[in-house]
């Protein structure tokens with residue numbers, strides 16, 4: 001598949017933004033001794049980047065607990081994301097959701113989700129909405145190798161297949177669910193094979209290669225837009241840090257294994273390839289990285305200058321149209 | 336409670352010790368859950384016991400009891416919790432861990448329609464020696480899907496028992512009782528208690544499911560605490576004593592059965608009642624206690640029964656909002672003042 005120079009630069013910027021954002025957010029959370037889990041997807045950047053390169057703001061995406069990369073690739077503003085994680089009123093979700101719950105409907109971002117497998121039917125629903133409206137929008141359901149053993153994921157695939165819905169089941173197989181190796185939890189070598197049971201294409205993709213992801217996603221999204229139904233993409237990738245960043249992955253995997261994956265680092269390989277092919281030059285790559293770093297500084301500054309959520313926010317947003325007395329008789333105690 | 340030897344033990348270690356002692360005593364106990372051991376299937380590469388659950392409550396068990404009795408599962412709560420219930424029906428005592436109680440939606444059918452009903456609808460033909468370990472509570476910035484309490488979901492369903500240990504001593508005794516029970520028991524661990532320690536006997540002992548305990552004697556008002564809220568009540572009682580109010584504090588310990596008698600006996604002495612429950616207020620355990628005491632002990636009451644609970648909202652992420660969400664001693668004191676008309 002042909003990629004324009006502009007698209008290439010955009011893809012590079014997206015991958016670098018994901019990596020820098022996550023490392024920066026993690027550091028800032030640590031410095032401020034904020035509580036709450038933060039799941040880093042560092043190592044997996046090629047996957048959302050290659051997939052979302054085919055999407056517009058009108059397409060949908062449903063995400064997981066490891067969702068920063070999905071948000072960024074879908075175009076969610078990093079200032080709002082940083083402010084959200086740093087618990088500010090100007091966060092994407094007013095500081096009410098945090099790292100695990102970022103949603104932005106203006107970007108088709110249906111939300112990161114803390115319950116494993118839970119967001120998959122939401123993407124199927126967004127695809128149903130598109131079909132109902134007769135548009136060519138698509139929806140991406142991101143989920144991990146751990147989620148593939150959750151019943152709702154299978155029920156969702158079946159439903160999408162029988163209704164030929166425009167949804168891509170994008171499995172990020174990063175080899176682990178917390179400390180559980182994929183080869184223990186799943187008795188087949190390729191999760192993509194599960195597509196057979198739902199009579200849809202199942203494709204194994206090198207998730208460390210943004211170009212490979214871009215190509216496979218392009219085909220799957222093309223099929224979906226053409227009304228041919230869902231595809232399961234299994235992107236084989238690796239998370240470099242612990243499950244929730246703090247924990248030490250060395251208790252369940254070897255340094256050699258980590259090094260093998262890091263030797264295929266998606267950002268590094270992307271750079272090597274574009275330089276070799278002469279499609280982007282070193283100066284362009286350096287400028288992009290420097291601009292991203294500046295963007296991160298701005299995001300942190302924005303968060304720092306933002307107010308904490310007002311305590312009255314505790315009681316808002318429970319309902320769109322709050323019924324009388326809906327907050328319980330003791331609501332006055334909270335205001 | 337025949338033990339003479341006690342030592343300081345954390346809530347987490349007390350849970351771990353109860354599991355160890357009962358699994359030693361009864362070779363028919365099987366434990367299963369996600370990452371309860373960790374690095375599943377990698378013993379041959381030198382990786383064992385890599386995780387021990389998110390709060391390390393099950394650490395070490397696989398090394399003692401082996402992978403046949405301590406089983407890591409895929410992320411398939413409906414399947415492995417249903418499997419645990421089925422194995423219990425077939426005569427194996429099973430313990431399953433649901434990592435956070437917020438995830439109960441994924442497997443609720445197994446609890447609601449199987450665990451709770453099988454003994455009754457099969458006319459006593461099936462018995463379920465099954466314990467579900469799970470954890471609840473806000474306060475660690477885990478936001479809406481990893482922080483809820485939801486005791487009421489369990490208390491509401493006939494056929495299930497639910498216990499809510501408030502410290503290491505009650506954790507060990509209640510878990511031991513659960514592991515010897517022939518009814519399904521939900522064991523609610525509170526995330527903020529894992530590192531709290533108290534004196535705990537070395538040998539095993541049971542605290543009967545359904546018995547509350549009085550943790551502070553008082554004469555002027557009864558405060559009922561549930562799990563972590565018991566320490567909030569004790570803190571409030573100290574603040575209140577400075578205002579000349581002598582509060583009695585009851586630690587509920589079971590959300591089903593609820594020890595109404597214990598509470599009513601106390602209210603007959605103090606004539607006032609405030610219930611502190613971190614659960615959301617509508618149709619909660621606190622609401623039920625208030626209703627029952629109102630029905631059965633109306634004549635003993637000198638003031639309306641009050642509840643201190645979370646607001647009717649999901650759990651927010653930002654620290655300030657989360658702190659406002661969780662009932663604290665200040666809010667209890669404020670409510671007690673209201674009870675006294677101040």
Ligand SMILES: Cc1ncc(C[n+]2csc(CCOP(=O)(O)OP(=O)(O)O)c2C)c(N)n1
Nearest residue numbers: 066114115116144145146147176177178438
């Ligand atoms: C229903 C449910 N069960 C368990 C958990 C706890 N948990 C959070 S993430 C996770 C592992 C998920 O693994 P995977 O799907 O591979 O995603 P990854 O973390 O590797 O991105 C688990 C067990 C949860 N959040 N929801």
Ligand SMILES: [Mg+2]
Nearest residue numbers: 144145176177
């Ligand atoms: Mg994974």
